[in-house]
Amino acid sequence: MNVETELKLSLTPGVASRLAKHPLLSDAVPSRERVITTYYDTPDLRLQSEQVVLQYRKTGSGWFASVGKTASGDREDAGRTEWDVAGEPGEFDFSHVADRGFRLWLESLSQDLQPAFTTSFTRSTWLLEPRTGVRIALALDRGWIVSEGRRQVICEIDLELLSGSAGDLFSAVSALQSDLSLHPDASTNIQRGYRALADWSLRAVKAVPARTHAGMTANAAFRTIALACLKHLQGNEPGVCESSHPEFVHQARVAIRRLRSAIRIWRSLLPEAFVNSFYPQWQTLAGKLGEARNWDVFLTETLPAIAAAFPESAENARLSNYAEQRCAINRDAARSALQSDDYSRLLLDFTAAVLALPDRDARRLDAFAPTCLEKRAKRARRRAAETLPGDAAARHRLRVAYKRLRYALEFFAPLFPGEMLRHYHLSACALQDRLGRLNDLATAVSLTEEALPGESGETIRGWLEGQTRRLLPEIRDSLNDFQQHPVPWRDQ
Incomplete structure (x- = not known):
């Protein structure tokens, strides 16, 4: 997630029930939709190990399939190489995948693909315009991650900056946080889904090498490291x-x-x-x-x-x-x-x-x-x-x-x-x-x-x-x- 244009925050169901009454949202009329997404993988989780996401998502009355390699293997939308194509769950047609080697690899796994976990939530979306020239989409997702009978709560908001500056995005969050208990959430539904699927215990995270290089400015390096x-x-x-x-x-x-x-x-x-x-x-x-x-x-x-x-x-x-x-x-x-x-x-x-x-x-x-x-x-x-x-x-x-x-x-x-x-x-x-x-x-x-x-x-x-x-x-x-x-x- 690019924190300059998008933020995800977790909140409790009690706080979520008060969100619509916040002054920042009081003049906006929300749109609502039910979103169901099933993620597929092989029994030995080959897709996850290769940082590939294959999902079938239902919004409204139609199903769409998407498949792609991700930048980090744990984000819903980062670095995807392929995007939405109409398709029913379990219909593994990868003919739209432009990368021939990737397409052949996916086709070789088709017989082993099976549902790994499903996310099911209601998304309420408000368009916020706190001042002239600033537009922010705020989406509240409430529902569940289901995997082999285990369920985890989904209760989070996403704020996406449509126009304006990063400062405007954080100002909106600050206004919300003055009345509501919100926490920046570093995990994703994909991470939580795989953890539930394999019943993994939590694992400590260590520092990764700094992504600095000689040509960047010292200030840019500080941002990267911080x-x-x-x-x-x-x-x-x-x-x-x-x-x-x-x-x-x-x-x-x-x-x-x-x-x-x-x-x-x-x-x-x-x-x-x-x-x-x-x-x-x-x-x-x-x-x-x-x-x-x-x-x-x-x-x-x-x-x-x-x-x-x-x-x-x-x-x-x-x-x-x-x-x-x-x-x-x-x-x-x-x-x-x-x-x-x-x-x-x-x-x-x-x-x-x-x-x-x-x-x-x-x-x-x-x-x-x-x-x-x-x-x-x-x-x-x-x-x-x-x-x-x-x-x-x-x-x-x-x-x-x-x-x-x-x-x-x-x-x-x-x-x-x-x-x-x-x-x-x-x-x-x-x-x-x-x-x-x-x-x-x-x-x-x-x-x-x-x-x-x-x-x-x-x-x-x-x-x-x-x-x-x-x-x-x-x-x-x-x-x-x-x-x-x-x-x-x-x-x-």
């Missing part, structure tokens, strides 16, 4: 809210850290008001997820090591019970944070602000990147000189410095292709992983003090501090290894 970070974050929302697996909170935090790093990298090119408004908000949200992540790591990684080191300790049960309680409390807090209206507004306001950023600096990315990388590498070297003789706080500052360098490397990676960058990046990752282990140990000392204050936890805390001392030589080796690697951006 929106990618939001997609990474929202990809893990369902897991944070519906699952207790720690990887979802971890990946959500990574997405926010990457986003905050991008804001810091581009700070000199961004409006001061933009940075001052949004950076603290993302920092606050990261903090709400941080406690959940700390206790997840303690419960799943640190506690088993403590139990193995002290198998007879009477304190293990107390420590475990306390950690489980804190995990549950902080997971609930993380869920609440991502289900709040404040979070929904932050997503929309930030997206609107990113798209509205002025292109006042036409500097190319390949001119901007080396200076940014050099600055972060220099800071990391300075932190390294302070770390080994320093304390846990110094090691934490070093970890943050290398993490920011690593994210910058990943943002600018397409500018420096080749083995030099790959080896430099791998070495930075190895160093950051070891520094992360040190940080986990330092955090574990603090959490153990909370769970077992005073003398009751002294032995365990002493053991954790001993693990830290044993890890320091590995940090020294990783630092030496990293510092010996050629710097890729200086070789250009």
Whole structure:
């Protein structure tokens, strides 16, 4: 979905019932239609694996078939190569497909095609004209996704900008959101349908490589990276809210850290008001997820090591019970944070602000990147000189410095292709992983003090501090290894 011209938002049935009474819609008369769409695939889901969508849709009295390859395999309309042709469900006539190889491939699967899932909803559409020259189509879909007896609710609105600017689209959403609880929805009916079909458990979403290139402006690169970070974050929302697996909170935090790093990298090119408004908000949200992540790591990684080191300790049960309680409390807090209206507004306001950023600096990315990388590498070297003789706080500052360098490397990676960058990046990752282990140990000392204050936890805390001392030589080796690697951006 192109967020500059189209937005999709989820809402509850109760909120949906109040939508038509909103002042923005009060003068518009809706049109309504019933839309039924059946998606087809093979039993082994060959179409989905090849990012192909085959659907039969009924609107009004007629059925239409469409088939095509998609840009991402999960969107209803992105990148389709073929479009609507009249046809009844189950009549697999692909003669209209212009791509011969694609057509032959589809025909070879015809005997195996079967209904995968069906979406059935009522669509109410309003044409909004909030001011002269601005026209926005708002569609409310209410119904179901049905797959092998399992049903999921469809309750969402789509806003499509027909004329006007992206700012007009977001202004309309802001007006709606002032009275209604709306949330930007990153999932699609196709994704939800396949998940229901296979009864898949939720899967954590990781960051994908930045789609930057040397010829784009630095500001355009920031937009690309910021929106990618939001997609990474929202990809893990369902897991944070519906699952207790720690990887979802971890990946959500990574997405926010990457986003905050991008804001810091581009700070000199961004409006001061933009940075001052949004950076603290993302920092606050990261903090709400941080406690959940700390206790997840303690419960799943640190506690088993403590139990193995002290198998007879009477304190293990107390420590475990306390950690489980804190995990549950902080997971609930993380869920609440991502289900709040404040979070929904932050997503929309930030997206609107990113798209509205002025292109006042036409500097190319390949001119901007080396200076940014050099600055972060220099800071990391300075932190390294302070770390080994320093304390846990110094090691934490070093970890943050290398993490920011690593994210910058990943943002600018397409500018420096080749083995030099790959080896430099791998070495930075190895160093950051070891520094992360040190940080986990330092955090574990603090959490153990909370769970077992005073003398009751002294032995365990002493053991954790001993693990830290044993890890320091590995940090020294990783630092030496990293510092010996050629710097890729200086070789250009």
